[in-house]
Amino acid sequence: MAASTQTDRLEFRRLAQLGLAVRLVKDCAAGWTLAGAALAVLQGLLPLAGLYLLKLLVDTLTRGLAGGDRTELWEHALTLVVLAAGVAALGVLLRNLAALATEAQAMAVTDHVADQIHRQSTTVDLAYYETPAYYDTLHRAQIEAPYRPLRIVTGLTRLAESGILMVAVAGLLMTFHWAVPLVLLAAAVPGLFVRMHFSRKFHRWQREQTEAERRSWYYHALLTAGDYAKEIRLFGIGPLVASWYRDVRTRLRGGRFRLTAERSAADCLLQGGSLVVVYAGYALAAYHVLAGRISLGDLVMIYQAFQRGMAAIQDVSGALAGLYDDSLFLSNYHEFLELRPRVTAPETPVPVPRPFREALALDNVSFAYPGSDRRVLDGVSLALRPGEVIALVGENGAGKTTLVKLVCRLYDPTAGAVTLDGIDLRRFRPEALRREIGVIFQDFARYALTARENIRLGDHELAPDDPRLAAAVRQAGAEPVIRRLPDGLDTLLSCQFAGGTELSAGQWQRIALARAFLRDSRIVVLDEPTSSLDPVAEYELFATFRRLLEGRAAILISHRFSTVRMADTIHVLAGGRIVESGSHESLMAAGGHYARMFMLQSANYR
Incomplete structure (x- = not known):
């Protein structure tokens, strides 16, 4: 009944x-x-x-x-x-x-x-x-x-x-x-x-x-999208993936035909x-x-x-x-x-401090992704002060990128709090907070747009000819990249459409850096900012890194110790916890986790 x-x-x-x-x-x-x-x-x-x-x-x-x-x-x-x-x-x-x-x-x-x-x-x-x-x-x-x-x-x-x-x-x-x-x-x-x-x-x-329908779409994308074209051909797996697609479509077609x-x-x-x-x-x-x-x-x-x-x-x-x-x-x-976001603005939001004067701080923060009981971060506390540069290092899966997502309030902590000048980030409008943070993630987006539009997305309210675009290009060291393009900033950066051109991974990273620098923010987050740069380009970038930040605070995430050693404070994460903190010199002198990772990496260059 x-x-x-x-x-x-x-x-x-x-x-x-x-x-x-x-x-x-x-x-x-x-x-x-x-x-x-x-x-x-x-x-x-x-x-x-x-x-x-x-x-x-x-x-x-x-x-x-x-x-x-x-x-x-x-x-x-x-x-x-x-x-x-x-x-x-x-x-x-x-x-x-x-x-x-x-x-x-x-x-x-x-x-x-x-x-x-x-x-x-x-x-x-x-x-x-x-x-x-x-x-x-x-x-x-x-x-x-x-x-x-x-x-x-x-x-x-x-x-x-x-x-x-x-x-x-x-x-x-x-x-x-x-x-x-x-x-x-x-x-x-x-x-x-x-x-x-x-x-x-x-x-x-x-x-x-x-789910079966989505899987067939995924197999179709493997066979047709440019992202997979090289490996599909080099490993000769086109017929294999095509057979997976046919198997799924055959099952779906059979079920639909029976009902019909x-x-x-x-x-x-x-x-x-x-x-x-x-x-x-x-x-x-x-x-x-x-x-x-x-x-x-x-x-x-x-x-x-x-x-x-x-x-x-x-x-x-x-x-x-x-x-x-x-x-x-x-x-x-x-x-x-009807899906509702959990990261929402409060009923009475407070203004975001501009500029912030004390610190962006994590206070005993723990976090587990939805649907999982495993804590990616467990009791993490640290502070980033105005003009300071901190670095996060650790093995893959240590929680470095997750920590940045909490700072940007893409997620809220499971326990503890992230604060700016002592105010919990949950008291700000998410959009207002994110305007104060310029980010380049390791898996940054490559938009099939012109170079100008790719950079301008960092602050899309600027006019297309705003001089700050050129300044951001200089800061990111992207001027040589732009000069080589047939139409300069107005060159389409994709071969998906007529008249476009494709960039190398390192050139794309320069464009993404310019997008992050364009944003008028007081905090810059750089997740593996030089992973695709050659050693000369990396040296040139970090030789002037402090000047490029122009007094902004920065969070660096990198596996390259040549990148992080110039940070004011280095935090070493392992198993979701901060196990060491200090300058490069003090951590090397301590002979702990950081020193062992540094020596292992530097041994490859001897």
């Missing part, structure tokens, strides 16, 4: 989402929606005029065959034909106008849905990107976004048009016999429920197969029953003609009305089933939009 009640509530919620579909279309294109509704009314009523003119024409011709004044009847018949042609021409015009309105609505809705998905994707926490469930939810929302809005619009238009036609034809058929419309309706209703049943089955199957075959079999049975009802109606109408109760024109009109009525009822049934199916998409779409 409880399961049945829960199912009923779910069905009610899905039906209620049909109202959301209507509101979605109306809000995105109110004017076109109004025009589409008016056109749907006209298209629904116009066929009745055609049916009635056909009845009059047949009756006129019948009278002529029975011996009436053929000249007069011919003129009357010709008038009826001209009127019928006018009705048909008007129908063509209305259909084209309706197609235009539908296309305009669909484009508006499609763009609105894409905007919502983009906004939500950039709003949710970084933590969501660490979980397969998020990617499943995003995939379900994205995969149908390009075509579902158009189906919703056309489904609503089709429902309105066919619904009006169905009511009008039902009224006409009731003049023949009151039970005829009810019989036609009864013949069509089972089809609606069967379609809704299979819509639920398809939706359930799709949710169960989301089941639905086709059910549709075949239902349509057979509908044909019996329709032709029984034809037989009844023929009997009434022979009995003299209706004219031959009435028979033709009823015959056409039967066809139009049955088609209208099936269209209404199909539109409702289609909208029900689309409501399942809307449930995926709204499931994605």
Whole structure:
């Protein structure tokens, strides 16, 4: 009983989402929606005029065959034909106008849905990107976004048009016999429920197969994306990956085909029953003609009305089933939009100190990623003062990059607090805090944009010709890179589009450094800032590093000890804890963890 009640509530919620579909279309294109509704009314009523003119024409011709004044009847018949042609021409015009309105609505809705998905994707926490469930939810929302809005619009238009036609034809058929419309309706209703049943089955199957669908997309990307092209060819694994793709697609295709075959079999049975009802109606109408109760024109009109009525009822049934199916998409779409960030602004945020005067501090901070009990950071405390440079070193997985993510408030600590001038970062607006931090991560982004746009993204509110862009290029030592580009800063840095060029890893790192330096921030975070630079370029960068910082505080993360030795304080992380802190000289003198790592690395150069 409880399961049945829960199912009923779910069905009610899905039906209620049909109202959301209507509101979605109306809000995105109110004017076109109004025009589409008016056109749907006209298209629904116009066929009745055609049916009635056909009845009059047949009756006129019948009278002529029975011996009436053929000249007069011919003129009357010709008038009826001209009127019928006018009705048909008007129908063509209305259909084209309706197609235009539908296309305009669909484009508006499609763009609105894409905007919502983009906004939500950039709003949710970084933590969501660490979980397969998020990617499943995003995939379900994205995969149908390009075509579902158009189906919703056309489904609503089709429902309105066919619904009006169905009511009008039902009224006409009731003049023949009151039970005829009810019989036609009864013949069509089972089809609606069967379609809704299979819509639920398809939706359930799709949710169960989301991860397999994403995996096939991933294999496709391996075979087609430039990031993997070298290794695919060098290791000769193209046929292997292609076989993985085919295996997944074969399983998915088999499951979808079985459901489609089941639905086709059910549709075949239902349509057979509908044909019996329709032709029984034809037989009844023929009997009434022979009995003299209706004219031959009435028979033709009823015959056409039967066809139009049955088609209208099936269209209404199909539109409702289609909208029900689309409501399942809307449930995926709204499931994605209902994801809520955990890193949020407080109700009454305080201003971020600018410039900060005391310290950016971690106080006994611990952190575990969502869904995991393992602490990546465990009781970490340190401080970064204005103008100071600190370095974080340690083996891979020690927690260095995670610590930076907490400083940028991409995550909140599991325990402890990160503060700026004694104020918990959770009391600031995240956007305001992040404006005070310039970051280059080890896996920095390489945008398929011009060099100017790549750098300007560090502070996109600056004008494209702002002189600070050139200053950032000088600070990052990127001037030689820009000079070699065919169009300088206006060169497209990608071969994905015409006229673009590609950079080496070291050149890209210069561009990313310029992006970090462009930001008017008081804290700079550099995660492996020289990992792709050659030794000469690295030396040149750090020979002037203090001057480049221009008094800003900095956090360096690097495995190169030649990079970190110039820091004021070096913190050594191991197992999520700070095990040593001090200057390069004091840590070397202590002979501990740092000294051992330094000696191991320097031994390679002896």
